[in-house]
Amino acid sequence: MTGDTDHSRRRALVTGASLGIGEAFARRLAADGWDLVLVARDAARLDALAAELTGRHGGDAETIAADLSTEDGCAAVEQRLIAGTPIELLVNNAGISLNTSFVRSPVADEARLVRLNVLAVLRLTHAALDPMIDRGHGAVINVSSVAGFGVPMPGSTYSASKAWVTNFSESIGQSVAPLGVRVMALCPGYTRTGNHERAGIDMSRLPAWAWLRADDVVAEGLRDLHKGKFVSVPDWKYKVAVAGLRHAPKRLLRGFRRDTRGAVGRQRG
Numbered sequence: 237m238t239g240d241t242d243h244s245r246r247r248a249l250v251t252g253a254s255l256g257i258g259e260a261f262a263r264r265l266a267a268d269g270w271d272l273v274l275v276a277r278d279a280a281r282l283d284a285l286a287a288e289l290t291g292r293h294g295g296d297a298e299t300i301a302a303d304l305s306t307e308d309g310c311a312a313v314e315q316r317l318i319a320g321t322p323i324e325l326l327v328n329n330a331g332i333s334l335n336t337s338f339v340r341s342p343v344a345d346e347a348r349l350v351r352l353n354v355l356a357v358l359r360l361t362h363a364a365l366d367p368m369i370d371r372g373h374g375a376v377i378n379v380s381s382v383a384g385f386g387v388p389m390p391g392s393t394y395s396a397s398k399a400w401v402t403n404f405s406e407s408i409g410q411s412v413a414p415l416g417v418r419v420m421a422l423c424p425g426y427t428r429t430g431n432h433e434r435a436g437i438d439m440s441r442l443p444a445w446a447w448l449r450a451d452d453v454v455a456e457g458l459r460d461l462h463k464g465k466f467v468s469v470p471d472w473k474y475k476v477a478v479a480g481l482r483h484a485p486k487r488l489l490r491g492f493r494r495d496t497r498g499a500v501g502r503q504r505g
Contacts, residue, residue, distance in 0.1 A: 249273040252330030254281040260450035271296040304356040353397035425474040
């Protein structure tokens with residue numbers, strides 16, 4: 237869906253835009269005067285969101301229905317990043333987790349997780365950076381997780397994929413910052429998005445105080461991007477947790493993983 241285009245407006249491309257943190261990014265950016273390219277698998281939800289946002293805020297909202305775990309889906313979004321109205325901000329938000337441990341999970345499911353959580357982030361970031369570097373400005377936010385710092389998720393490939401996203405974003409961010417382009421990893425803690433329920437992961441033991449709101453995650457992430465940070469960890473309690481995880485002895489973390497196995501975020505299988 238497309239509204240009236242004002243070429244003086246900035247344009248952001250958001251993946252996984254139909255739900256959760258991706259939808260929160262779309263709503264916040266539209267309210268802030270950005271034009272949008274919204275990407276997700278569900279075309280109907282995307283079109284409904286685009287119509288709502290253009291009706292409420294004006295501007296332009298394109299939609300691309302694509303599964304980024306597939307070659308065709310990823311290629312379609314790469315092409316949009318390279319051609320057409322320039323993209324000033326890419327938000328790589330699309331990702332999945334699985335409800336079974338690695339040893340009980342079909343390898344096809346594990347491969348799909350890696351294609352979406354890792355390979356798509358790499359490919360879309362690469363596609364976005366060339367035109368941004370040529371213009372001398374632009375930004376990429378790769379949505380990662382505190383799980384990548386060692387929050388216990390026994391037997392899960394998800395935390396490994398998010399560790400890669402954080403490391404990748406911080407590394408690339410440092411290399412392109414002198415060229416006027418920013419790359420940042422956004423690493424929220426447990427956020428109410430519905431993703432855990434859709435993945436069949438039991439989160440009933442997690443206390444209410446541990447949950448974050450997607451709107452708050454987005455607001456703090458955008459503030460940290462403006463400050464030039466390479467890694468953003470929203471909310472003070474997760475900042476404290478990540479500081480401990482980064483400096484705690486690995487032996488202690490392994491013991492903590494054993495003690496918490498089967499508790500928070502229990503993997504069914």
